[in-house]
Amino acid sequence: MSARAVAELVGAKLVYGDGALALHDVAALGTAGPGDMSFARGCSHLQGLDTLQAGLCFCTPELVEPLKSLGVRTIAECAHPGAAFVKAASQLVTPIMAMRATQGGKTQANLAKNIVIAPGAVIDDSVVIGENTVIGPGAVIGPGCVIGCDCMIGAGAVIGFTLMGDHVDVRPGAVIGEAGLGTVDGSNGLVAMAHFGAVRLEDDVRIGANATIDRAVFGETHIGARTKLDNLVQIAHNVTIGSDCVLASFCGVAGSSTLGNDVLMGGRAGIADHVNIGHHVRIAAASAVMQDIPEGETWGGHPARPLRAFLREQVAIRKLAGKKGGNDDAER
Amino acid sequence: MSARAVAELVGAKLVYGDGALALHDVAALGTAGPGDMSFARGCSHLQGLDTLQAGLCFCTPELVEPLKSLGVRTIAECAHPGAAFVKAASQLVTPIMAMRATQGGKTQANLAKNIVIAPGAVIDDSVVIGENTVIGPGAVIGPGCVIGCDCMIGAGAVIGFTLMGDHVDVRPGAVIGEAGLGTVDGSNGLVAMAHFGAVRLEDDVRIGANATIDRAVFGETHIGARTKLDNLVQIAHNVTIGSDCVLASFCGVAGSSTLGNDVLMGGRAGIADHVNIGHHVRIAAASAVMQDIPEGETWGGHPARPLRAFLREQVAIRKLAGKKGGNDDAER
Amino acid sequence: MSARAVAELVGAKLVYGDGALALHDVAALGTAGPGDMSFARGCSHLQGLDTLQAGLCFCTPELVEPLKSLGVRTIAECAHPGAAFVKAASQLVTPIMAMRATQGGKTQANLAKNIVIAPGAVIDDSVVIGENTVIGPGAVIGPGCVIGCDCMIGAGAVIGFTLMGDHVDVRPGAVIGEAGLGTVDGSNGLVAMAHFGAVRLEDDVRIGANATIDRAVFGETHIGARTKLDNLVQIAHNVTIGSDCVLASFCGVAGSSTLGNDVLMGGRAGIADHVNIGHHVRIAAASAVMQDIPEGETWGGHPARPLRAFLREQVAIRKLAGKKGGNDDAER
16 A cells, blocks of 8 residues: 555645555554654654664644654554555555354364363364464464463453463453554543554463463563563553562553563552563562662562562651641541 | 223222333433333432423322322332332343353354354354454353454453443353342342343453442443443442543442543542532542542542542641650550 | 381481381371371470470471470471471372362262252362352362361362361362461472461352462361451461451451451451451551561551551651651652
């Protein structure tokens, strides 16, 4: 599809570049090549970028000049570049809406020997599965999956767009590889961001029951070898987690954050988006981490801070309240 | 069924009104009509009501006179009115326990054209589904559902008693329209409250993977147009959410609370029951909201308060603890 | 299998006792008998034990003498006793990896009369189910389950190794009886702990949608009569909960903790591992309970403390921050 055709399709105005430029795929603005379509969220999106190679970029009027000088090939101006991108991408990239699948082991998938497929499992014809892997009853393995050897996929787990090493243990009800939650403004309110990336689970990863791991917008959501997630954990799009980490129940990691190796998170600890956690960090249960944590530290609290400081503050608060004696107003 | 027969069925004493009165349905006490059966939880349940039209009301002895004067047609006295209501309702209203369904697209449901039903999906014969909708593998569409056009129901999602607009996106594993958790006292401990209401999802709503949305006890749990819920969000019975809201992962809204339009809730924010949140409110991640928030405000903390106050308090606590110097007791 | 054969299998050194001793099963160190294999985590694991009867115990070198004097029959020394135990147990105890099941009511399970099995349900041949029980569409009842009368198993629920009384109500998507998350150190990083126990749900228990309840490592995870769990609740391995408790959405109870009868937990309250909660305790929403709570008390906060103290502290903090006036640094 040409840049001009794409722009017209969504009602954007091609204001710069050769409209005949051919587009084949989509990518994040920073990594897009000359055949890729992308979009700019706003001025802050351009910070730290000194050269761009995107084929087409949707943007609002004030970003046209900056994008020109950064090297973007063609530029399409519109009021809602994110929504324009989502709409255009649905035409440019072939959507995969329905599975090419049959039920109960009659799949056309590429199966190695000694695989057990339980009753009710549904496996897309494009899937590749390694030796000795067991697919539980009612599990769904959708498009874009490569599953290694000796894996265990629990009953009712739903997996798509996921690259899985060996000895991976996915417990029942886990949902891996769905589009995450991102929104862009459209002319008529919120529009959900489309997702094009994948999930990668290294060898010996364990995913708990009813946990959810979203695919990346572009690129990969990544979980390192031997990392263990408990039940009901949520890993958002584009997160990177190192090896040998343990995340207890209800832990959540928001979009694009990173964890090093050997990070332990107590139950119900949460990490905000775009935060970096160093190796060997310990995070206390119920913590709300809003900022980076350096290697080897132990943090806790809401918002999280070094655990010693949190505990010291708790003592100080207790003394402060104690000094004031019985306060009847507060003791409802 | 007559009021007298209903009372006898559950061992309650009909102490007022015409026992021959015919009952056809159940309703909340405040909205019940002359053919409806209901119950009174206690004195506080009557506050703010100045007239009632319920056909039959179960209550404890001290509420008989107040209910008479408010206009209730017949009154049945007993020790556990909630449990009596639940038992009587199971006889008065036809229970829907088992699905009238066949598997894999052989359903008798009312399907528009161009619908995709993936292998393993189970659809009740009473269901209505609009054009171009896709039902994922293993999804279950139970009794009482009307699904619009261009909807996407993810693999393994379980939906019942739900009225859905167009372009609704339900991700895998979501459970929509189950009875919520309410309990009433019975003669032998806790009894689960029965549910008779529905869920309504307006156009372009998005429900994340493994999220749960309970049907109303009576009436509807309601989610407005274009509102997006992330994975593992919980919406309790009788909640009303406006349009264009975004609720990040692990957000929870407890029973009967309301949110205006364009409300944003960060990850793991919770709202207590019977709380009202105005339009355009922002709630920080990990907040615990225990009271109403006026339109346009930004709140955070546990318990939640205006975010500026929360941040100011954090600074004050830090200074307080710092002044005291190293406190070895706290630094375990 | 002999103690010597087991030790050789995992590369451990049999340093004490009769290598010909026959082993038949696995058990926790404190309860293991002469035919059971077990392991010692470390010195603290032996505290409070004055006599042991285990057939074989894996341990690190410094625990050999203490274990001898406590009465263990044979001892195998190695660097990673937990990982050795997990590996040996996978040989000693017959693993149940694949279900012996057929789909859609053609199961060989032991079914009482008047049972409804919806389309797509998968039931292992070893299962026993009582009268009038309804199994929802796509539900999976795996090995080791005994289900009582008048139970309702929701669509897509996944249940294994669970002993269930009568009138138990399991909502859709709940996962009951999976191995919990425990890790032991191995020579090449983290290894997941194997689980051998069960879950017991007494009469009239209610489990919410997408909730998760893990089986015990050894013994039973136990939930008492009439206890009601809301959606998305997590109960870890070896937890014991009394009767008539109510746990609202997102509540979590970590491993081996106990709750008495009539305990109420508000939404998103969490209890750390190995904590004991007395009868009639009330825990406020969003609390993080890190220590025991005596019978009848009401606690709240993060970390949780008596609710009156928490509320008094909130007032004190507010006054403290107020006295300092507007602090611009904090008001970003």
